[in-house]
Amino acid sequence: xxxxxxxxxxxxxxxxxxxxxxxxxxxxxxxxxxxxxxxxxxxxxxxxxxxxxxxxxxxxxxxxxxxxxxxxxxxxxxxxxxxxxxxxxxxxxxxxxxxxxxxxxxxxxxxxxxxxxxxxxxxxxxxxxxxxxxxxxxxxxxxxxxxxxxxxxxxxxxxxxxxxxxxxxxxxxxxxxxxxxxxxxxxxxxxxxxxxxxxxxxxxxxxxxxxxxxxxxxxxxxxxxxxxxxxxxxxxxxxxxxxxxxxxxxxxxxxxxxxxxxxxxxxxxxxxxxxxxxxxxxxxxxx
Ligand code: KIV
Numbered sequence: 001x002x003x004x005x006x007x008x009x010x011x012x013x014x015x016x017x018x019x020x021x022x023x024x025x026x027x028x029x030x031x032x033x034x035x036x037x038x039x040x041x042x043x044x045x046x047x048x049x050x051x052x053x054x055x056x057x058x059x060x061x062x063x064x065x066x067x068x069x070x071x072x073x074x075x076x077x078x079x080x081x082x083x084x085x086x087x088x089x090x091x092x093x094x095x096x097x098x099x100x101x102x103x104x105x106x107x108x109x110x111x112x113x114x115x116x117x118x119x120x121x122x123x124x125x126x127x128x129x130x131x132x133x134x135x136x137x138x139x140x141x142x143x144x145x146x147x148x149x150x151x152x153x154x155x156x157x158x159x160x161x162x163x164x165x166x167x168x169x170x171x172x173x174x175x176x177x178x179x180x181x182x183x184x185x186x187x188x189x190x191x192x193x194x195x196x197x198x199x200x201x202x203x204x205x206x207x208x209x210x211x212x213x214x215x216x217x218x219x220x221x222x223x224x225x226x227x228x229x230x231x232x233x234x235x236x237x238x239x240x241x242x243x244x245x246x247x248x249x250x251x252x253x254x255x256x257x258x259x260x261x262x263x264x265x266x267x268x269x270x271x272x273x274x275x276x277x278x279x280x281x282x283x284x285x286x287x
Contacts, residue, residue, distance in 0.1 A: 016051050016092040018124060018146045018190050024051070024223070025212040031191075031224025033094075033214055034232065037063050037080045041229060042087030050091050052214075054226060055081045055122065057096040057156070061238065062230035069155045072098040074112050081120030094148050095122035099156040102127055106139040113145045126193065128154040130180020134187040141188035149184035151177055152218065153196035164241075166217070168197040181205045181213070193226060194218040196243075217243035 024031050033052035036042040037059050045053055059080055060072040074097075081095040095116040102109035113125045124146035127133055137147045152167045168174040178201075181192050191212045194202050199219030206213045206221050215222030227244055230236035234249035264270035 013049065013090045015090050018092065021052070021092070021191050021212050021224075022210075025210075031212055031214055033224060033226035034229045035062075035226070036084050036087070036229060039083045039087030042084040042091070042093075043089075045229065046088045046091045051224070052226075053084055053088050053091045053093050054126065055084050055093065055095040055120070056126075056228065057098045058228045058230075062228060062236045068158050070099045070158065072096075074098060074101050074115060078115055078120040081116055081122050085121030092124065093122050094124045094126050095120055096126045102133070102136055103129075106136050109136045110139055110143045110145070113140050114143070117145060124148055124190070126150055128156050130176070131183040134183040137184060137187035137189055147184075147187075147189045148214075149181070149189040149192040150195065151180040151184070151192060151197075152194050155195075164196075166196045166198070168201045174198075174201050177201060178205055178208070181209055185209050185211050191224075194222060217241060 021031055031051050032049075033054055034045050034050050035054045035056040035058055036045055037055060042053055055077065057069040057072040057077065059076065060066040060069045063080075064072075064076070066072075077095055077098050081093070084095075085093050097109070097113055097116065101112040109127075116122045116125055125140065126148040127137065127140075128150045130149065130151045137149065140147050153164060154161070155164065158164060168177045174197075177194075177197055181194070184192050189211060191214055192205075192209065194205060194213050194215045196217040197205075199221060202213065202215055202218040203221035206223055212223035214224040214226050216226045228236070231240045231244045232247050234246050234251045235254075237251060240246075261270065
């Protein structure tokens with residue numbers, strides 16, 4: 001598809017708002033969500049027609065090189081969220097509340113979520129947990145802040161869980177996931193991410209809830225899907241789970257491009273006359 005066609009489609013698209021996700025579930029239209037952490041990535045995803053951009057705290061791992069998400073702070077999230085909001089024109093921007101910014105008290109949760117909305121320019125926040133954070137979700141919604149829930153594998157609890165692994169393998173765990181999802185819906189969440197639960201469990205939760213489910217590693221029955229863009233596009237060079245489909249290998253493309261640049265600088269092939277300023281072109285830097 002040509003650039004002009006893409007620009008035309010972007011112009012025709014209307015801003016995605018929180019209630020649109022419920023309409024999509026009701027009409028059977030799958031919700032698409034990808035992560036972004038800066039304005040350029042957000043602009044590119046937005047241009048492709050993504051419904052929701054998640055400023056995930058996966059930021060800590062794929063951008064900042066940490067082993068887990070627990071070191072991500074509210075300052076980091078606010079900074080990156082503002083950049084994403086600057087790049088996203090039509091997609092709904094949702095930002096993760098990082099570890100320990102909402103578990104300490106509902107007042108902390110409202111204040112910290114408010115920062116992501118006011119300074120980060122997010123339209124909604126995402127929190128990990130179910131029954132245990134239902135009161136917090138209610139307080140946020142009462143304060144006018146839309147909440148996306150997140151159940152199943154909870155990366156912020158990695159130390160308690162002893163690692164990243166699938167959830168709901170036995171009936172007790174599965175029942176907990178169902179209860180958590182219901183608690184979030186009752187507390188006023190507008191959607192729930194289901195991370196690393198079985199296809200059957202995701203199907204059951206999706207059928208039982210009236211709000212949309214957005215799956216990651218949770219099979220095809222969810223109302224939508226989310227992936228970490230750095231995983232899906234081959235940018236992240238660390239461990240990538242089996243459920244991720246690689247849609248591109250941008251990591252290899254960038255390394256190749258960098259090699260070509262290095263070779264050309266060393267050989268003197270770059271910059272050529274085309275990429276140098278002559279007296280007649282010196283006044284302008286545009287192409
Ligand atoms: O932080 C993140 O990117 C997420 C997704 C994995 C859903 O929470």
